[in-house]
Amino acid sequence: MPRFCLIGSYTGRNAGDAAILENVVRDIAEACPGAVCEVLTINPAFMRRTYPGLPLAPVATLPWNLSVKTLGLPLLLSVIRCDAVLVTSAILFDIKFWNPLYNYLTSLLLALPLAKLLGKKVFFHSVGVGPVYTAKGRAIVRYLLNLADGVTLREEASVPIMRELGVSVAPVMAADPALNQTVPAAAAEEMRARVESDLGPGPFATLNLNAYVAEWTGDKAGESLTRERFEAEMAAVVSGLVDDWGLGVALVCTHHMDEPVMEAVLRLADRPGKTVLYKCRHFDHRQLMAVMARSEFMVGMRLHCQILAVAAGTPCVALNYAPKVRHFMRMAGLEDFVVDMDGGFSAARVLERCNALRENRGTVLQEMNTRVGELKKAAKNAPAELARVMGG
Incomplete structure (x- = not known):
């Protein structure tokens, strides 16, 4: 039974992110029957309340869990437990790079190299790339994408950004997962x-x-x-x-x-x-x-x-x-x-x-x-x- 570590902006404060998560998890269940998705979140109660019936296991990333949003011990332990790390949504940007409450690149720099070291898969699921304004940001985003076993994009505008960054992994065009959201x-x-x-x-x-x-x-x-x-x-x-x-x-x-x-x-x-x-x-x-x-x-x-x-x-x-x-x-x-x-x-x-x-x-x-x-x-x-x- 495959286990996935999902990294994205899943706080329970944004309805768009909530729709993305629902459809990413449904995608994973479709692609890998029996899968379990560990979702890093500061709001585990929201996850349990909002997604009953989905194969989703919230991983708390609160300060008393030794974490600053996604950056911390829960992320490391999830990477170790799981078979693959999935990067989702549009978190590949370098605005406020040193603020882990806003920017996710430091978390990805912790998780993705560890995953590769442990022989885990790294997959970018329907992501957007950019904006990246600084030399440091460009180097880091290029490094992270080049660790991937697969990259799918939600928008064509990310293709020239990847090309300009010098990413060697060929992306597959997809679209935003929330487009397949339905209303019960x-x-x-x-x-x-x-x-x-x-x-x-x-x-x-x-x-x-x-x-x-x-x-x-x-x-x-x-x-x-x-x-x-x-x-x-x-x-x-x-x-x-x-x-x-x-x-x-x-x-x-x-x-x-x-x-x-x-x-x-x-x-x-x-x-x-x-x-x-x-x-x-x-x-x-x-x-x-x-x-x-x-x-x-x-x-x-x-x-x-x-x-x-x-x-x-x-x-x-x-x-x-x-x-x-x-x-x-x-x-x-x-x-x-x-x-x-x-x-x-x-x-x-x-x-x-x-x-x-x-x-x-x-x-x-x-x-x-x-x-x-x-x-x-x-x-x-x-x-x-x-x-x-x-x-x-």
Whole structure:
């Protein structure tokens, strides 16, 4: 019975990561029947509560376990116990390199060479590579990838980065595992009733924002897109959708850190009875996806909100806070509905893209569903490659 050590950002605070983990574990069970997945986490209770029935064993990485997030004794012991180490998600970047609460490269430098020394397999499951800005970061990411017995990528944008780094391992193109997330019937019915109770039976849009506002700088008017201005513009978007379009708006918060931004937008919009905020601390990723699935469209900022929405058949207008957002929207056939976070960002620009999406909904959905169907199939390249690496 193979045993896998999974390294990724699995804290229970991010609904996107929760969806990734569910589908990675399902992939492993499909590729290697009877497998057990040891998942390094600061929140074992969340793992047990969220994934009943999956072959998942939480490994606590709290300070009293002699660990700083994933960096510590539990990681070493898991590598020793397991047959393979799997690196997942998008943790191959060098921002805040020396901070193990944020960056995972030090943990990987501990785990992967040890795995190879002990004769274990090393596999990168549907990862994104980058950004890597420093010479040190480039050297370390190259070294880690060259330890791999197999690499599968979630996005084509990682290929030129690997080439520029000089990685010798040939990657296999896959796609984000969360694209194959589904909504159980019970969750769909629960959230249908919940939304109708909160917003009424009429049509509604969904909205997702994140807290990375401070990283955006000047627009064409020479102003800075401050958090306060951003919140005011997005509140105007909500007001426009309610007052001018007759829609309800369900704000969907998929990370604990984003709650203050979304609470501020809800407060500034001030449309009681037509707006509601659903937080991932109260609803799991399946329930939040059920809300997205019922909405007419989403205005989304976090990448995995867009991924879960299109996986559920709901088109998106994306707020482009990072290159990965535009890249995914291009893959999904939705690049025309990307709003950049500079150059005069405004509520009017967001609403104009929403209107274009509504007017062309039939054509947009047909193209999106075709593209997303292809991506869902591509995501299954990862478990197939894992089976090959493990000798299956």
